[in-house]
Amino acid sequence: MAEIKTKNFLASSQMAIKDPQLRQALEKVGTGFDGARREAIEEISEAKWEEWRLKAREIKEHTIENLDYYLDMLYTNVTKAGGHVHFARDDNEANAIVSKLVEANNIQIATKSKSMVSEELGLNGVLESLGVDVYETDLGEYIIQLAGETPSHLVAPALHKTKGQVASLFQDKLGIPYNEDIEAMAKTAREILRDKFLNADLGISGANFLVAETGSLVIITNEGNGRLCTSAPRIHIGITGMEKVIPSLEDLATFLRLLPRSATGQRLTSYVSIVTGPRRVTDEDGPEQFHLIIVDNGRSKMLADPKLREALYCIRCGACLNICPVYQKVGGHAYGWVYPGPIGSIVTPNLTVLQNAKDLPFASSLCGACREACPIKINIPRMLLNLREELVQPNSNANSTSKFSEDIAAKSYTKLMKHPGILKLGTMILTGLQKPFLKGGVISSVPIPPLSIWTRSRDLPKLPDKTFHQIWKDSLKDNQDNNG
Ligand code: SF4
Incomplete structure (x- = not known):
């Protein structure tokens, strides 16, 4: 599993607030991403947007309530298309499945498109320990791989870096002259990665959605790297959480409208790839083997809890991060694990250990902006309150200091409000x-x-x-x- 540093949230966020380069990098979150999201919604009318949101929520509600049924349907249809489905209870099982495939197929080079679940599993370290050369091919992921860092945003992994920092990184790691021109930096990365795409034995991808009725894995990208990872190497492994399944291609259409608009303000991403099984005999290209690894890793626990189940509706668009006043100030790394921001403050304590992530549910002003922005209308503030409630139960040893000060504050407030004379004097x-x-x-x-x-x-x-x-x-x- 990826290193968990959630215990350091308070210290890390204080450091983040004092970092001027991070401040500069985070400026684009609210004005850039969230501004673009608002414009994209204005373009199609509030009423239409609400209709799509309700539809998406309905689909997610129905699928999560019947998850076993749809996972079974997915299994049948992936297998029918010639693919292999593996279920992994936790990170160890998922990494063991990948390791076995790597060894059995003598894999030397792997290219990866963006996958948050592979971050969750710490998969790159596992592959490297087996002697595999791993290359992240999403530009943001490539940058943080060069820097030896982890993603700081669900959609824009290198968001915490200024272009000057990236130029210095390219100069150091790739031996090229310092150049802040974004086009030039992208061209350098493209040239290096093109060779890796052509020589990789294994392509690893995540999945934005899994379509049960066709057994398809769907990825949406802007760079085309996902399509190269899933079609050029002789083996494709898709790794994703079990909550990504949706019933049908018709349902997919609803999410394809919502996700790009919520994430980057785009009407549609540049590439929508629907992968169904390995190459058929009549196909000109495509992988010889297709493996789909469906990961639980704590999700069943959330599924079993009616108060937290809703967090499994998340499509990882990042809109709640972009609008969150806390995320805008501290960035993603302060949260200490793979999933930052408001939804991360719910998912992380549940996929790791609540007591070690006890500050995260309190990292919110409960302003409700995240719920307003969420395309699936996920009630994030309510779930944060549920986690807070759990943390302050008498048998919980968490936050005893803050419980004490909150008690004093609440009692003083009640007294003041009951006595107008004292309020006036105060x-x-x-x-x-x-x-x-x-x-x-x-x-x-x-x-x-x-x-x-x-x-x-x-x-x-x-x-x-x-x-x-x-x-x-x-x-x-x-x-x-x-x-x-
Ligand atoms: S909780 Fe909603 S807004 Fe936040 S990432 Fe998930 S789908 Fe997007």
């Missing part, structure tokens, strides 16, 4: 106390905890000169004067 005192800390109309630094922690990375708005009660009283008085 407001007057705080309005006076804020004066020495005001700078440019905001409070940017207070040396006393807990406000010192808050203002370390954010500004506090100034308390207004007049309270709501005063404004209310004044307007009542004005009305009386005007009428009288």
Whole structure:
């Protein structure tokens, strides 16, 4: 399994906030991806978008409720098309299946298209330990492989890097002159990878969807690398989570409308590849063998929990990351495992160990923007609350300090709200106390905890000169004067 660093979330996010290059790289999340998503929705009307979202949710709900039935149908149809289906309970089983295939077929070179599940399994390390040369072929994945890093976003794995950082990386690792021109960098990567595509024995892909009625694996990409990985080498292994199955090609049409628009604001991705089995005798090309590895790795546990089952509807579009104020500030690596952002804060504790990821469900303001953006209407805030509830149960040893401070805060708030006199006095005192800390109309630094922690990375708005009660009283008085 990929290294789990979820315990470090607080320290890692504090470091991330102070990293100016990461700040610069993350600027494109909200304005770029989320802006493009909004424009794509405006183009087709809100009503149509809602209709597609409801349809997609209905399909996911139905499939996840009947997952055993559709997995069985998928198995039958992949086998009928000449492919082999392997079910893996966990990362060890999945890696063992791949290792066996690698050894049996004397694999030397493998090309990979983007697969989050292979990140989950730590598959590249396993292949390298068997002496296989592995090449990531998605440009973002290729960049982070060169850097020895992990993806920081579901759709854009190298999003955390500025173009200057990528230019330095290419200079160091590929021995080419420093050049920040994106076209030139892409051309260099293309030239290097073309040779690998032609010589690879094994192509590994993930799957955006698995179509049960035809036994097909569907991948959508913008670079065409997925198609080369799945058709040029003599063996193709598709690795994916068991929740990716959908009933039919007609259902696929709904997701093909939603996924690119939600991910990058595109109407359709450049390549939609539907792979059904290995090469037939009449085909000119294609792999001799097709293996589909369907991975559980903790998903059954989520399936069995009615409060968390909904997280399995996710199509990994990344829209909830792009709109999340927490992700926008800390980026993906701070979350400490493969799946970052709001959906990652639900999936990661469930696919790893909740107690070791106890800060993730709290890494949200519960503003609800993720649910609004999600094309499948997944109720992320509710599931985050469910996990928080589980973490603060009396038999849980998690967050005892924050439970204590939250208790005090809740009791103080209740007292204030019940006693208007105390509230009025408190407001007057705080309005006076804020004066020495005001700078440019905001409070940017207070040396006393807990406000010192808050203002370390954010500004506090100034308390207004007049309270709501005063404004209310004044307007009542004005009305009386005007009428009288
Ligand atoms: S939870 Fe929704 S918005 Fe987030 S990645 Fe999954 S499908 Fe996309």
